[in-house]
Amino acid sequence: MNVSEHDRTSGAGFSGAVGLVLARPARLLGIEPFFMEFIAGIEERLAERGLSVLLHVVATQEAEIDAYRRWAAQGLVDTVVVVNRTVDDKRLPVLRELGLPAVLVGAGSDDADGTDAAAGGGGPAMPAVRTDDAGPVREALAHLLDLGHRRIARVSGPANLLHTRARTAALVEGCRAVGVEPVVVEGDYSDEAGAKLTTALLRRPEPPTAILYDNDVMAVAGLGAAKEMGVAVPERLSLIAWDDSTLCRLASPPLTTMSVDVHQYGVLVAESVLELIDGRPVAERWSPTARCVPRGSTAPCAVPSTTV
Template sequence: MSPLKRPTIADIAAAAGVSKGAVSYALNGKAGVSAQTRARVLEIAVRLGWHPSSAARALSDGRSHALGLVVDRPAWTLGIEPFFMQLIAGVEEGLAATGTALLLQATEDAGAEEAAYRRWWGERRVDGVLLVDLRDGDPRPALLAELGLPAVVVGHAVDAPGVPSVWIDDAAAIRETLAYLVAMGHRRIARVAGPAHFVHTRERGAAFDACASELGLAGVERVFADYSGDEGARATRRLLSGAARPTAIVYDNDVMAVAALGVAQEMGVRVPADLSLIAWDDSELCRLVHPALTAVDRRIAEHGRSAAAALLSLVDGAPAADVELAPPVLVPRGSTAPSRR
């Protein structure tokens, strides 16, 4: 069986009985053809399954009609990390009606990520990029400015002046979370944080410390991890093996919190009778385990939709503007209960 032949403007012209020039005018919404001819050409184009060539579009308007997202994580982690799946789903939803594609690449170090941006720029593969996980002293905003690639940060771009961001008030969620635990009698609260070099890890840490002080807590013990289940389990064992075992632990992602449930069972620590657990981002994982995990819902898909819209506006020449989304919501479930100690 021979492969299907892509329909061309010449095919549409032959079927409509008009010139190729008339078809081009009709398809591009230009003057020069009657309304009746335009309608007939468009109907035939749909019937034949014609779509504009992306290469031709790029030549005509200078755009690739694609946005880029590089994730500096091993590719296999994307399959188990709900945050990125929700974010990508939101981005795709935001792009669906615009004819814009998302170009996704996973890299395993910062150098490879920067090389990807340079390659995309050199090959004119993307019109702009979404930045995630800003790092202390992050060189990416300056690199993208040098390349002339529009960028939007997903998260608070406090260390990237001039780069618009789509962000949410994490401090508000931290205040609500700690106040909730304190109201249930918890005084020894720990946090399993993400990598220390991420800006959002540092900002959350500062908010935890400030809120703990306001609530009269001696301090929030903190262990850094890499968002993986293995690291979340390791951090949990360390915390539960100490002399002053916490009565509640807050995790910077859902994967680590789910791993903590297994560790607690392994060590004979009952959740929530002996230990309350809270996951930072809500996901299907949090709802499927037993007991279901209390979680902070930051509506990650909405981050993706809003970031896509903001970047498309920037590519179209709109002035850079930050977008603050609605505050996160704490969703109490079965993994939290009043402290017995």
């Protein structure tokens, strides 16, 4: 569809809103900077065209689907942004059924046609802003291996998320290539999970000398848990967070991170949204690449690989 400027100002067949549903505990939004920066990037670009983001926070993917049905029935949004792609994602076939245009966020190169298997395959391609989740993990792992670490753990996000699986697969593949068997435990992005899982890892008979976390909140909480157990960072334990933030930079020591320009990520998503709304071909876009930024939480391993 091509929406004219007159339609935008008159409201004829045009809501002026872009929908974004976050299926996650609402309390996490108050402590996790990622989505606030991401949404700010989207809103900044959309505001130039007089558009806004309609944000809805729900607890489950089923509730997210219900929101899409309400929005479509009431004409509340012109398109939606779909985040946190999952295995057997039920949202895409529903969006097709509703005829609700969507931009997928975080689809990887293995989903090159924009069609998810859960949608039955063969459906019309959905535009996507793709993300390389494996490359940054390999870079962070190389940093740890260069420092001599061989007992490596990962505190992941929910295992059913596609980006979680891609990151875990990259870590496992990279570790096994050098004869290392990593330990992977599943968290939920909360500080409680970060602290609890870090404590459990450090109580193992052969505790890790390095831990990679799937977000900044779990990493900062893991740092606090290590301190409470008397495990010095980085002298005895190196930590790396995914997502850079003020939390990471103000931690003591400052956390090494896999850093990405989240604000620009949001701007790129908004560009795809605008092309979709205007009825123009939506260009293939990739999110800014995450890069390993070494700081004070990583150091050479002080524990020989053969030592318990």
